[in-house]
Amino acid sequence: MRGWIIYKDVANLIKQETYEIDRLMQVAKEENIDLKVYSPDQFDLMVTREDEKSVLIDGTPVELPDFVLPRMGAGTTYFALAIIRHLERLGVHCFNSSHSIEVVKDKLYAQQILAQQNLPTPTTMLVKFPVNIDLVESQIGFPVVIKTLSGSQGSGVFLSKTRSEFDDLMQLIEATNPKANIILQQFVKSSHGRDLRVFTIGGRAVACMERNSGGKNFKANISAGAQGSPHPITPEIEWLATQTANILNLDVAGIDLLFDDEHFKICEANSSPGFEGLENALDIDVAREILHFIRIRLGIFDKTKKPNMEGNKAV
Numbered sequence: 001m002r003g004w005i006i007y008k009d010v011a012n013l014i015k016q017e018t019y020e021i022d023r024l025m026q027v028a029k030e031e032n033i034d035l036k037v038y039s040p041d042q043f044d045l046m047v048t049r050e051d052e053k054s055v056l057i058d059g060t061p062v063e064l065p066d067f068v069l070p071r072m073g074a075g076t077t078y079f080a081l082a083i084i085r086h087l088e089r090l091g092v093h094c095f096n097s098s099h100s101i102e103v104v105k106d107k108l109y110a111q112q113i114l115a116q117q118n119l120p121t122p123t124t125m126l127v128k129f130p131v132n133i134d135l136v137e138s139q140i141g142f143p144v145v146i147k148t149l150s151g152s153q154g155s156g157v158f159l160s161k162t163r164s165e166f167d168d169l170m171q172l173i174e175a176t177n178p179k180a181n182i183i184l185q186q187f188v189k190s191s192h193g194r195d196l197r198v199f200t201i202g203g204r205a206v207a208c209m210e211r212n213s214g215g216k217n218f219k220a221n222i223s224a225g226a227q228g229s230p231h232p233i234t235p236e237i238e239w240l241a242t243q244t245a246n247i248l249n250l251d252v253a254g255i256d257l258l259f260d261d262e263h264f265k266i267c268e269a270n271s272s273p274g275f276e277g278l279e280n281a282l283d284i285d286v287a288r289e290i291l292h293f294i295r296i297r298l299g300i301f302d303k304t305k306k307p308n309m310e311g312n313k314a315v
Helices: 018-030 078-089 098-105 107-116 133-139 163-176 235-247 276-281 286-298
Strands: 002-006 034-038 043-045 055-057 067-070 124-126 144-148 157-160 182-186 194-201 204-212 227-230 252-260 263-270
Touching: 002 018, 002 078, 018 034, 018 276, 018 286, 043 078, 067 078, 067 286, 078 098, 098 107, 098 263, 107 124, 107 182, 107 235, 107 263, 133 163, 144 163, 157 163, 194 235, 194 276, 194 286, 204 235, 204 276, 204 286, 227 276, 235 252, 235 263, 276 286
Parallel strands: 002 034, 002 067
Antiparallel strands: 043 055, 124 182, 144 157, 144 182, 194 204, 194 252, 204 227, 252 263
């Protein structure tokens, strides 16, 4: 089985994905999978009927892989999306698809889709300038969470505790970037500084971790210093995570859930979730789970491994 990872460091990320890439490459070698990492910058696309020559890497036509793992998430550019779309048109399986990546990258659109399916989400509002603060206060209230429309690892997420603090920030944004795409989201008090990250693969919830900043930050991202610990996957957690992944058509996803008293709200979904924190906190090999899922989905098995009749597994 042959695969590509499409990845490029994103300048505004708190932490680059070197751990995840290294783990996938390590497991691929152990599983006899020919896996290579390419940056979008290495690609050139030719829109032609000669499909076998339409993808060039470093200026040379290449043989297409069996699958592609895009690992850019919210940092996926139009050019990177075009590469994924082109590969899909040529019959290459992409985990996740270009459409799913594009949908999840737009946090408002993803929330609209989930709300349409009657799933519990925080009240969300798209900002337009000048901001009607009275409307914000009556519909969402303060404190209020402010997010850029696209972002990951907690970047571009702020908390305005008071009306005056919110007014100052909105005036600053309007003065410096009046075309900025900003959303406002209900602050769920019982989830201050903590949330759940549920990792789903192929529509299954395979791992769940509580992330906790210890009160140092209202955000609970591991990349920003929060600590991870195992959390049981209850029926409610499993249902919310798998429903979210299935509705957004995500093969591999990180679903973030907010604690809402005795229940949960869906904060957001990630199409290229990191898993260093998960592997450190839980006894799980996420990289192997991902590659095993791809083998099963494609039906391409390692013929060099003999079946273990006791465990019914390849050895």
